[in-house]
Amino acid sequence: MSPKYSFNARDLxxxxxxxxxxxxxxxKWCDCEKLPDLNQQQQILFLSCADNLQEAQQVARRYFQxxxxxxxxxxxxxxxxxxxxxxxxxxxxxLAPCRTADNVLVAYGKLNxxxxxxxHLAQLLKLTxxxxxxxxxxxxxxxxxxxxxxxxxxxxxxxxxxxxxIQKFFQFVQEALQVRIKSIHILNAVNILNNILFIIKxxxxxxxxxxxxxxxxxxTHEIFEFVSKDFVPKDxxxxxxxxxxxxxxxxxxMLKLQPLFTDLEKQTKMYHVLKK
Numbered sequence: 001m002s003p004k005y006s007f008n009a010r011d012l013x014x015x016x017x018x019x020x021x022x023x024x025x026x027x028k029w030c031d032c033e034k035l036p037d038l039n040q041q042q043q044i045l046f047l048s049c050a051d052n053l054q055e056a057q058q059v060a061r062r063y064f065q066x067x068x069x070x071x072x073x074x075x076x077x078x079x080x081x082x083x084x085x086x087x088x089x090x091x092x093x094x095l096a097p098c099r100t101a102d103n104v105l106v107a108y109g110k111l112n113x114x115x116x117x118x119x120h121l122a123q124l125l126k127l128t129x130x131x132x133x134x135x136x137x138x139x140x141x142x143x144x145x146x147x148x149x150x151x152x153x154x155x156x157x158x159x160x161x162x163x164x165x166i167q168k169f170f171q172f173v174q175e176a177l178q179v180r181i182k183s184i185h186i187l188n189a190v191n192i193l194n195n196i197l198f199i200i201k202x203x204x205x206x207x208x209x210x211x212x213x214x215x216x217x218x219x220t221h222e223i224f225e226f227v228s229k230d231f232v233p234k235d236x237x238x239x240x241x242x243x244x245x246x247x248x249x250x251x252x253x254m255l256k257l258q259p260l261f262t263d264l265e266k267q268t269k270m271y272h273v274l275k276k
Contacts, residue, residue, distance in 0.1 A: 002039035003263035007139035009040035048140030063176040070168040077261040087123035094246035114152030
């Protein structure tokens with residue numbers, strides 16, 4: 001069974017942005033490629049992040065290849081399970097309550113527990129991707145802006161990093177994510193950031209690297225050159241509630257979407273079967 005999202009595919013088709021004949025051609029291609037069955041909602045999500053049908057097909061192909069090859073990121077998506085629950089206690093990952101006027105979603109990330117012994121990179125990256133799936137439940141977005149707070153991250157956290165999972169994460173983000181990244185903002189940037197960028201640079205392309213903007217604690221206000229105060233938590237001088245509050249609300253929303261995550265995981269398993 002294909003995952004079911006909350007947005008109405010028919011309404012989007014009526015706007016003329018997504019043509020029925022394009023969706024039909026997409027479905028026929030999926031059948032030839034032996035990909036899991038994609039409903040119109042999923043087809044629209046793939047088409048929304050691409051410039052043409054061929055590019056959307058490549059994104060879909062890489063979507064299932066990447067998810068299949070990275071069980072540490074795309075398996076055990078049980079939000080009530082020990083892995084996710086521990087992740088929620090360590091990381092505050094959240095979404096803005098609504099999108100910008102030009103349909104861009106805004107996401108935030110920071111440590112809630114700064115103890116390096118509780119830091120598990122795969123947990124962080126898995127919950128980040130699940131949060132983006134949660135955002136897309138409301139429909140395709142015309143881009144995303146991500147704010148990452150570096151406060152509390154030290155050199156010992158880097159010892160918990162695993163290059164393999166970092167590589168798989170950025171492969172998915174750059175080749176298979178169903179929403180384009182407009183910019184990434186590193187807040188409270190400190191000296192350790194250079195070490196982090198050194199670690200991830202081999203795995204990211206020039207376009208993504210140039211989308212990263214670093215803001216020192218003294219220049220947090222620079223963020224407002226890229227995003228309105230109405231989409232920034234009050235922690236950084238914005239008009240939204242605190243990031244921790246937003247994380248709690250996002251967590252509540254994600255829990256209600258457990259069937260979506262379960263179906264996404266089942267679909268990845270189906271890809272295994274079809275490719276045998």
